[in-house]
Amino acid sequence: MTTPTKLPAAPVIDETVRLMTEHYVFPDIAEQLRGLLDRRLAEGAYDVDDAEELARLVTADLQSLNGDRHLRLKHHADPVSPEQGAATLESIRRDFDTSLGGAPRLELLEGGVAVLELAPMLFPLDWAAEPLGAALTLASRAQALIVDLRTNRGGDPDTVAFVCSYLLDERTHLNTMHWRDGERSEQSWSLPHVPGARFGGSKPLYMLTSDFTFSAAEELAYDLQQLGRATVVGEPTRGGAHPCRGWTVHPHLEATIPTGRAVNPVSGTNWEGTGVQPDVLCAAADSLDRAHALALARLTD
Template sequence: MQMTAASRQQLIDQLIKEVNSSYAFPDMAKKVETSLRQQQKRGAYDTMSSPQRLSEVLTDELQAVTRDRHLRVTYSKEMIEDRKSHDERSPEEVAGYLATMKSNNFGVERVERLPFNIGYLELRGFARATDAADTLAAAMTLVAHTNALIIDLRNNGGGDAAAVILLASYLFDKRTQLNDFYFREGNRTEQRWTADVVPGLRYGGTKPLYILTSKDTFSAAEDFTYALKNLKRATVVGETTGGGANQGDDKRLSPNFSLFLPLGRTISPVTGTNWEGVGVMPDVSVCARDASKTAQVAILTRMAASENDPDERRRLHERIAQLGAGATSSISCS
């Protein structure tokens, strides 16, 4: 497929139309239109016959104007079908989706009880809450009786907002507002609260909780981190996250082009804003590779400070010494 002047014009016109009608930030949508029209007048796209290259350039332009990493244009050699909701998928499509999720254990990569009864849960993604509920319940039940919990989101690129609410619901003793979500369509705002009842055992809201992050922590994983940090429920250890706060969906621009477009935005009841473009800053800034042992050292230090048994206190300090060597500032992370 080769792009022509007519097909480029049609693509950009449709792109501007979708951004203006649905983007979560109406004022920013107008800036996008202005920027793209200026680029057209300068002839910036005139020599682009490659559809792949054009999609990349348009994505760069959109993100440069908005600083929104969710916003992107994608080219496909195969014809793009209109996106179906989960409920509209065929039984075969649903079965394929579930098979993929099961092969990834619904994002639950690892559950472990570390020395001195510290729970550890590594999540690589937030699968749909309705599908992942049993697996998350099993994981949270396994760590329910630990004295402190580490949730590792260093390799978590996001997923389902409802799964974020479900996991957070295990970590509070009472119903708690996590955030608001503004939808451009209908100009409405939805409050998001933890659930009154969860399957399995609730961890509760008083035991120490640490969340591990990296620059690759993104989207729904940042949503979870941002909410629990600002509610003072968790201590965040690691690197500043990727900075993608605006949730959206794919819009078909043409038979071979689509646009992922944020349709709404998260608003913290604590900060009045979100982490878009800036990421979630950790409370304790270290290289991602050092985040786990840094969190463990913090937990064990607290335990040692309140431990009356001298033998147990000695064992705690021995473990701290084992873990404490070699941590580096995140400034020097490669």
């Protein structure tokens, strides 16, 4: 379906500004962006014919102050529900149904080294627990494991904790989310029990990353790297550490606004703006071969 022409930008900008001012984790940045978007609207910068172009222009302005890639106006080709959060769920359900639940590849390589691809995202845990649990249980028999996150664009922090639970031996503090009000935080821990068998916390573990790897996929690599559990191989990731929520502001547009910030218990910081830095830096296209070689060398020591 095509979006309507002669799009009235003012209602979209007004609602986006209202939501950002009310919910963005950094209130001072929200106030600065309010002024920027209001000024750009008055100047006619958003006088465009379609929603996709408006989304591109507004997103560039929203990200112009602090580079927060989760703060954006997202275009949806098909009309989306006005219910809060529904736009994102509708858009990712098709990906879930066509990717074996987010685990499209599990392969045993030479030397008892398994590679498990998690893509295109870490889907909501109530969807993904069964397929991910099955894949991780099967991978538990490998001598070493390579988790491929090179094409993973993010997802659910609860799913990050679920995956980590298969790769550790005991319940472990992974991350803490600090919410906008400054008075409330929420810790993320691996689970004390998992359905199926664990790969565990001692066998060699490698995480493959690229400059596409984003958000919750970055958290998965970062959490395990900071714990000293995994070796990250590949390219620095995109650098998005702020959990966000989505609001429909037009039948084809969703404002996604970070409502908290992540703090790792080991580093005391996160990967926002910098990305996850690999332990072994190489081109993403070469990272699987590199990790496989590292795993074989370690297994034969």
